[in-house]
Amino acid sequence: MNQENALAVRKPDVPLVTAQEAADAWQQYLALEKSILDDSDYTWSVEWEWWDKQQERARAGRATFKVKEKALACQADHAGSVLTGRKKKSAWVKLSKFYGLDMPETGMGEASFQEVAGFLVQTERGDSYVTVTWLDPKTLVAIKASSRVVVRTPSGRTFVDRGGAHRNERGFAQEDHDIPALSFTRALCRALARAIGYGDEAAEDVPEDPPPNAAADAKTGMTRDELRSAIAEAAKARGLAREGLIKEFTLLYPGVEPLRATHEQLTAFLQRLRNPAQESAQPQDEFTQIFGPPGAAQSNKRDPTTIKNLADLKRACLQDFGLQEDAVLRATGYSRWEDIPDAQRAYEQVAAMRA
Numbered sequence: 277m278n279q280e281n282a283l284a285v286r287k288p289d290v291p292l293v294t295a296q297e298a299a300d301a302w303q304q305y306l307a308l309e310k311s312i313l314d315d316s317d318y319t320w321s322v323e324w325e326w327w328d329k330q331q332e333r334a335r336a337g338r339a340t341f342k343v344k345e346k347a348l349a350c351q352a353d354h355a356g357s358v359l360t361g362r363k364k365k366s367a368w369v370k371l372s373k374f375y376g377l378d379m380p381e382t383g384m385g386e387a388s389f390q391e392v393a394g395f396l397v398q399t400e401r402g403d404s405y406v407t408v409t410w411l412d413p414k415t416l417v418a419i420k421a422s423s424r425v426v427v428r429t430p431s432g433r434t435f436v437d438r439g440g441a442h443r444n445e446r447g448f449a450q451e452d453h454d455i456p457a458l459s460f461t462r463a464l465c466r467a468l469a470r471a472i473g474y475g476d477e478a479a480e481d482v483p484e485d486p487p488p489n490a491a492a493d494a495k496t497g498m499t500r501d502e503l504r505s506a507i508a509e510a511a512k513a514r515g516l517a518r519e520g521l522i523k524e525f526t527l528l529y530p531g532v533e534p535l536r537a538t539h540e541q542l543t544a545f546l547q548r549l550r551n552p553a554q555e556s557a558q559p560q561d562e563f564t565q566i567f568g569p570p571g572a573a574q575s576n577k578r579d580p581t582t583i584k585n586l587a588d589l590k591r592a593c594l595q596d597f598g599l600q601e602d603a604v605l606r607a608t609g610y611s612r613w614e615d616i617p618d619a620q621r622a623y624e625q626v627a628a629m630r631a
Contacts, residue, residue: 321341324354396410604622
């Protein structure tokens with residue numbers, strides 16, 4: 277058979293099932309979802325639009341909640357907002373059991389280590405997954421991770437997907453575990469959703485947001501989103517770039533992530549930016565309570581390399597800065613001494629704030 281005849285008899289690709297069979301399969305999926313999943317299997321997001329008075333344009337707002345009741349309360353505070361439920365890992369694992377999917381279990385592989393571009397890279401290989409974690413070579417704290425996961429269906433089809441996580445995207449309680457675990461979870465949920473064929477964006481793929489304060493502040497008359505916009509304008513007026521703005525906030529609230537600041541903290545920070553002359557006249561902020569007036573350096577310069585352990589850190593902070601143990605923890609952003617991975621770096625952090 278020549279090429280011309282081969283093209284003449286070739287048939288177009290057609291669906292493997294009829295339209296009715298496809299509709300029946302979809303209804304079965306919806307019925308299964310309704311039967312075995314509950315509100316705890318979802319992360320709830322509220323999205324809305326608000327008017328930026330400073331820039332005179334519409335902006336988008338979003339808040340994410342683990343509890344549906346809190347999301348509904350947020351939705352009630354924002355007229356025209358949309359509530360969306362996104363399936364968490366627990367939902368995809370439940371569904372995968374009823375579809376007979378073969379999925380990997382993390383922590384069952386063999387680990388190897390190598391140095392790459394100044395990082396210590398840990399590679400964990402399992403039966404159907406690979407997770408690569410980049411570690412700080414000095415502290416062995418995880419910085420980022422990426423995973424590849426393979427999911428197989430009873431019919432023999434294979435679905436491969438990837439996921440990643442970075443320490444800067446949210447506040448991790450245990451970075452060494454949480455960062456590679458989130459990376460694996462994202463890859464697994466994506467692969468399961470593709471294998472089932474009825475999936476959408478997984479909850480773990482949505483960045484975490486602090487719950488918004490919808491009500492206007494009594495002093496400023498601003499919502500949380502309006503406060504952020506006003507802070508950006510005030511920083512621009514003072515000629516502060518993003519790095520300078522973050523440093524200003526860290527000086528005022530040591531250990532607090534700007535994205536997770538409370539409504540009251542944002543309000544106080546805005547007032548500080550708008551009235552820089554009052555900073556020295558208001559010694560009641562947390563930075564001043566811990567360190568004293570900014571710019572007052574310690575009398576005796578200490579070599580940070582002499583700080584070998586937590587005992588050295590406590591003694592040096594007391595001698596050099598007059599800081600008690602609870603003040604050192606607040607300054608470094610930790611709640612427990614055993615959570616501090618590197619005593620020398622912690623001292624350098626305190627010294628930089630004190631300078």
